[in-house]
Amino acid sequence: MDFSKDLIRGSIVPIVLALLKDRPMYGYEMVKVVNARTGGRLEWKEGTLYPTLHRLQAGGFISARWADAPADEAPGRKRKYYSIARKGRTELARRREEWRQFDLAVNAIMLGGAT
Amino acid sequence: MDFSKDLIRGSIVPIVLALLKDRPMYGYEMVKVVNARTGGRLEWKEGTLYPTLHRLQAGGFISARWADAPADEAPGRKRKYYSIARKGRTELARRREEWRQFDLAVNAIMLGGAT
DNA sequence: TATTATACCTAGAGACACGAGGTATAAGGC
């Protein structure tokens, strides 16, 4: 669908945190996973994701670790794996609730009847 | 709830268009209506709304007209009433669908299970 | 050997929300 930048904007951080909730991931992987999981609706740009990851790391929400890719996946290749930090989990909960409320608010207008 | 700016950002334009779909409104009114219709969840700032209205007008999505407030409402007061233009209705339809898809995509991740 | 995929990165441009300020009028309290 190719969403407007302004829609993208509010969703990157909560999605990154939601992705890392279950297991560590590396940036390039997130791009592919988001693309796949949303059926191509969301298509992240690397120029957006990498700075975002750095900001989240600087803020203490996630941590990074260089490691070799598993031998059965991409032998000899280095990847930067990000994990969610405790502060990140708190933030995720906050963002989830924020999203829920926001969804309600927007739908109240967008789907709502007359004033 | 006091949403993050980044969440707000994507929603102002579609909401303005959705508000004007049914009848003309003036800026100050939109602020109050949005506040009321969302139960205070969304709280628009004038410094955000007025420039947005001007942008939408410049883009031909809405039109403006100065008029007296009705005598039984605020006699002697001038208001700037905005109406949705044909181009604005087309844009509204597009934005509505965009929002629907976006909602699906974000929820697919935010509520979704493992990768 | 050349191309594609993987995997990371950044600098600059452009867009836009918001805070903080401003103007002007009407209504209500004292």
Add this chain to the structure above:
DNA sequence: GCCTTATACCTCGTGTCTCTAGGTATAATA
């Protein structure tokens, strides 16, 4: 008459963030 509050419009500067357009390096494939 004066002061405050509500109505109703506006703009400028700051800061943040996405994206474009590049870049580097390695492995696999043609």
